[in-house]
Amino acid sequence: DTEVTQTPKHLVMxxxxxxxxxxxxxxxxxAMYWYKQKAKKPPELMFVxxxxxxxxxxxxxxxxxPECPNSSLLNLHLHALQPEDSALYLCASSQDPxxxxxxxxxxxxxxxxx
Amino acid sequence: xxxxxxxxxxxxxxxxxxxxxxxTYDTSxxxxxxxxxxxxxxxQMILVIRQEAYKQQNATExxxxxxxxxxxxxFSLKISDSQLGDAAMYFCAYRDSxxxxxxxxxxxxxxxxxxx
Numbered sequence: 001d002t003e004v005t006q007t008p009k010h011l012v013m014x015x016x017x018x019x020x021x022x023x024x025x026x027x028x029x030x031a032m033y034w035y036k037q038k039a040k041k042p043p044e045l046m047f048v049x050x051x052x053x054x055x056x057x058x059x060x061x062x063x064x065x066p067e068c069p070n071s072s073l074l075n076l077h078l079h080a081l082q083p084e085d086s087a088l089y090l091c092a093s094s095q096d097p098x099x100x101x102x103x104x105x106x107x108x109x110x111x112x113x114x
Numbered sequence: 115x116x117x118x119x120x121x122x123x124x125x126x127x128x129x130x131x132x133x134x135x136x137x138t139y140d141t142s143x144x145x146x147x148x149x150x151x152x153x154x155x156x157x158q159m160i161l162v163i164r165q166e167a168y169k170q171q172n173a174t175e176x177x178x179x180x181x182x183x184x185x186x187x188x189f190s191l192k193i194s195d196s197q198l199g200d201a202a203m204y205f206c207a208y209r210d211s212x213x214x215x216x217x218x219x220x221x222x223x224x225x226x227x228x229x230x
Contacts, residue, residue: 042205042220043159056217088157100147100166100211103218105159 003027004106006091012112015081021109023074023091029104031097032074034066035090037108043090049074050097081113116141118208120221127196128229134181135191135224137206146210148182148189149218154202162204165189193226201228 004025013019025032030051035043048056049068063085065077074091088108094101117140127133139148150162165173165182172180177194193200206221 040203040223040225042223045217090159092159098211098216100209102149102161102164104161105151107156107158110157 004091004093004104006089006106006109008109009107010110010112012114013078013081014114015083017081018077018079020078021076021089021091021111023076023106024072025074025091025093025104025106026072027093027095027104028071029093029095030071031094031101032068033092033094033103034074034076035092035105037088037090039088047076048097055097078111081111083113086111086113116143116146116208116210116219118206118219118221120206120224122224123222124225124227126227126229127193127200129196129198131196132192132194133196133226135193135204135206135226137189137191137221139187139189139206139208139219141187141208141210143210146208148180149207149209150178150180150189150191151205151207151220152200152202153205153223154199159205163191196228198228198230201226 007022032049034046037043046060047066052068063080067075090108091106092103094103119138146167148165152160181190203223205223208219
């Protein structure tokens with residue numbers, strides 16, 4: 001069973017909608033991540049939060065806005081998305097942002113933009 | 115930049131048989147970490163096994179083991195006594211140790227099917 005919980009599991013939104021993806025981890029980890037994954041492709045890193053501060057933004061369009069309210073929660077706010085943004089969005093966490101620590105993934109949120 | 119190569123897009127194995135998934139990587143670093151992740155149709159990315167480059171001993175986890183050849187930059191995964199639940203996409207991944215926020219670099223993945 002995953003200890004990184006993502007909601008919702010599925011989301012369909014129009015291009016003018018505003019929605020959010022939520023992620024919670026219960027392992028006391030201090031680094032959290034958002035990845036985007038297209039079918040049959042590896043995940044692509046979007047954002048990294050280290051100790052609740054944004055430390056990496058992989059040049060993601062501003063229509064994706066991350067937020068880390070506390071060390072256990074990570075949100076991804078979505079606004080004015082395009083159909084090509086339809087993908088699986090994976091949240092992940094690790095004990096801290098340093099290299100040796102394993103990154104643990106949630107089950108993902110399937111996003112469809114219509 | 116580091117790269118991870120999984121050259122075979124698909125493989126198939128008979129239930130109860132053994133299969134080896136290959137992975138090579140390129141890096142100029144001497145200290146780093148390697149991972150195999152499994153992603154079944156449910157889509158959750160699950161850690162299968164982790165190897166620390168400075169350790170000579172190959173990592174094992176039950177039916178899963180790796181053949182880590184540091185000089186050859188090769189990191190293959192062996193699955194013994196294959197089960198139907200092993201059917202999934204498998205990603206090899208690399209993470210170096212050059213400080214905080216080092217990124218996880220994935221290979222393209224390999225789809226493993228298990229024949230009953």
